[in-house]
Amino acid sequence: MESSQFFAISSIAYILAMVAYIAYLVFKSSTVGIVATTITTTGFISQTIAFFIRGKEFYDIGQMGIMRAIPLTNLYESLIFFVWCLILGYLIIEWKYKNRSFGAFVTPIAGMALAFIDITGMSKAIQPLIPALQSNWLLAHVTLSFIAYATFALSFATAIMYLAVTSEGKKSGAYIFWTATLGIFLVVLIAMGLDFFVAGEHLDEHGHMVKSGLFRATFKNASGGVAALSYLAALGFMFIMWKYGYVFKKIIGSFSISGEMLDDLTYKCIAIGFPIFTLGGLIFGAIWADQAWGKYWSWDPKETWSLITWFVYAFYLHARFMRGWRGKRIAMVAAIGFVSTVFTYLGVNLLLSGLHAYGGV
C-alpha cells in the first residue's frame, strides 16, 4: 500500500473520532467513549505507518540518505505531522487523566487541519528536496517546532474549557471571550466543511485545477448574496454561542473536570511547549539560518512572528509567576498565544512573503 492510502484512513478516522467524541460529550455513554478512543488510536497507528512509508518513498526519490528523507518539507507534510503530534499529545492526556471529554475539543483542531489540506487543494506530491532544505537541521528544527505547536494547540483547548467552566454571567469578559473564540473557530470549521462538500472543482489563479478554495462556498462565494448571507449566518451562530454557551459549561462540568485541573493542564502544556519552541524553533532555526542564508536572524516574517508568539508565552509565564495571575485572565493569554501560533504557522505562509516560502500552498 502507498502512504496516501494510510493517510486517507487516518483522516477519515480523525473526522469520525471528532463526531464520536462530541457524541460522547452529549450522551455520556462509555461505549461511545471507548469507540472514540479506538477510532483515534486506529487513525494514529495508520498515520504513523503512513509517515514511515512516505519517508521510504521520499528516500527512493531523493537517494540522499536517511537524514535527507524526512517527509517534512512542505505545508502538506507539516500539517500532517502537526496533526500526528496533536493526536499523540491528546492520547497521552486521555490516558494520564483518564478523561475523554478533552477529545471533543482537540479532535476538531485535527479535523480542521485535515479539511484545510483538501479545501485549499495544496500539493500532496512528494517534492524533491530543494538545496536550502538539504540540511541535518531540517529534522531537529521542524519536528521540534511542530511538537511545540501541538502542545500550544492542546493548551488552547484546555484554556477554552477552563473559561467555559469558570466564567459566570453572559456579560463577563471571560464569557464573551471564550464564546467568541470558540464561535469563530466553529464558524471556520463549518465553513470549511461546506467548502468540502458543496464547492466543485475550479481553476485557481495559476490555472491549476483545484478541488475548491478556502471559503469559496461561503464568505468568498462568487455570488455576493451568498457571501452576505454567510456573514449573517456566522454572526447568528456567534450570537447563539453566546446565548447558549452555558450549556457547554454544564456538559463539561458533569465530567468532574475541575477548573484547577484545566488551569494546571494549560500551564503544563505551555511549560513543555515553550522550552521546546525556544530551542527547536528559535535557536535551531537561527543556527540553520546562519548556515544556509548566512544570517542567524534576518527579521524574516516567520522569524518575527515566532518572536511575537514567544513573547506572548513569555508573558504568560511571567504573569503567572511574577504577578500571580491565575484563572480567567491567564487562560485568555494562553488562548491568544495559540492564535499567534496559528498565524506564525499558516498566516505567514499564506499571506506574507519571505524566506520560508517553501511552506506555501
Added chain:
Amino acid sequence: MVDKKENQNIIDRIWSLFSSVTLAVINFSAISLTSIVGTIIEQQAEPERNIKLLSKFFGDSAPTVYKMLDTLGFTDMFRSWWFITLLFIFAANLIICSIDRLPAIWKVAKEPIKPIPPDRFNSMPIKREIVLKMRLDNAKNIVEAGMKKIGFASNQHEENELQFYAEKGRYSRLGVYVTHFSIIIILIGAVAGIFLGFNGSLNLLEGTTSAVAYSFGTAKEIPLGFEIRCDDFDVSFYDNSDTPRAFRSKLAIIENGKEVLKKEIEVNTPLRYKGITFYQSSYNFSSNKDALFLFTMTPNNGKQEDIQFGFDEPFKISGTNVTGKVADFSPALGMDESGKLFTYANLMNNPAVFIEFSEGGKVVHKQWILKRYQETWKTPYGIAVFKDLWGVQATGLQVRKDPGVWIVYLGCLIMGIGLYAAFFMSHSRIWVRLVSDKNNTKVYFAASANKNKISLEQKIDKLIKSFGG
C-alpha cells in the same frame, strides 16, 4: 549644584521605572505590534510593491500612506532608530530586573537545606506517616538506604530525635535567571556582529578573481585581505525536471599570489577563511565571447580525449578529416508543441549546443548535443560528451564577517541550559523524622518541591511501599 538627595531620587526613579514589570509589558507589546506591521509591509522592498499592497486597504490614498510609513521608518523598520531603541529598552529592562531580583534568588539558591522542627512537618505540602516494625537502629539504616535509592543523599541530624534531610536540584532555582542572562549575551553578540562585522555580496564569473566584496545596500567595496577565485559553478537538477538538486561553486583562496585553500561549497556548506564566510546564495548567466565549450570526445575506433574550444573555433576530430564548429547555443533548450525549438530560461537549465561537422569545406552533418541528455551525445564520428560551457555562469556569494556569532551561540547554549533547569528540573526537599516507639519505629515524612510536586509525591509513596510499612 544639584541637591544630592534629589539627584538620587532621579536615579532611583529611573531605576524603578526600568525594573518595573509594567514597562516590560508595554515594551513587549510595542515590539510585538510594530513587528506585526513590519511583517505586513515588505521590508527594504521597491516602493511600488508596498503601494500596491496598501492600495487594497487605502485605495487612492495609498501613496500618501506609503510616504507616511516610509518617513516613520516602517519600510526598513527593523533597522530604524526607534525599533533599535525599543530593543535597547528591552535589554536595559532585563538587566535591571535581573540585578534587582538577584540577591533574593541567590540567597535561596545558596542556602542549603536545614533540619526542621517536628511541628513544621504538619505544614509541609507533602506529608506521610508510617510505622516500621523494627528498632530504631535498623529503621535508620533502611530509611537512609531507601533515600539514597531514590537519589537523595541524606544528611543526619540528632537532637532529641533523629532526622534525615536531603535535597536535590537547589541550583535549578537559578534557571530563570540563567535564561534571562543568556538573552543579554545574545544581544551583546548581535551588537558585536553589527559593529565589528560586515554583510556583503559578491558575483564571481567562472575563472575570475576578486579581492573585495560589496556591502549590501550601499554597494561599498569591502577589502577581504585575500583573493577569492571561482573555478567553476554548476547546477544539477533532479531527473528530467527543472527542480534544482544542488548549487555548487568550486572556490579557491589566494593569498600573496599563492593558492592556500580550495573548497567546493553548496547551499548548506559555506566556506570559512580568516573569519569571513562565503555562502552560496544565487547564480546568474551572462553570455560571454571568451567562454569555452568543454567536451570529452571518443572518436570511433579512437582514444578518448578532453577537448575545449571557443564559439568561433573549429575543432578537429582525431583520426578523421572531420572538423566541428559551434553554430548555435541555448542555455535552456526547449521544444514547443509544434516541435519548434526555443530557449525557455535565461539560466543554464538545459544547455544545448548545435554543431556543424564539415569535411573538405563541406557541411556533412548537423546535430544538437544536450548536456543533460545522454542519448544526444552520439554522433556519426564518435561519442561527444558535452560537459560544460565554462566561463558564462557567475556564482552569487553572500560574504559575511560576524565575530559576534560565537557569542550568540554561547548565549543560545546558556539559554538551553537555563530553560532546562527552569522547566524540567525542580528543587525538591525531603525531611524524615524517626521516633522510637517501644520495639517499633515511627517514621514521619515531609517534603516540598517548587515544581512537579506530584512526581516527588509518587517517589515518596514508592519508597514507603518498599519499606513494607
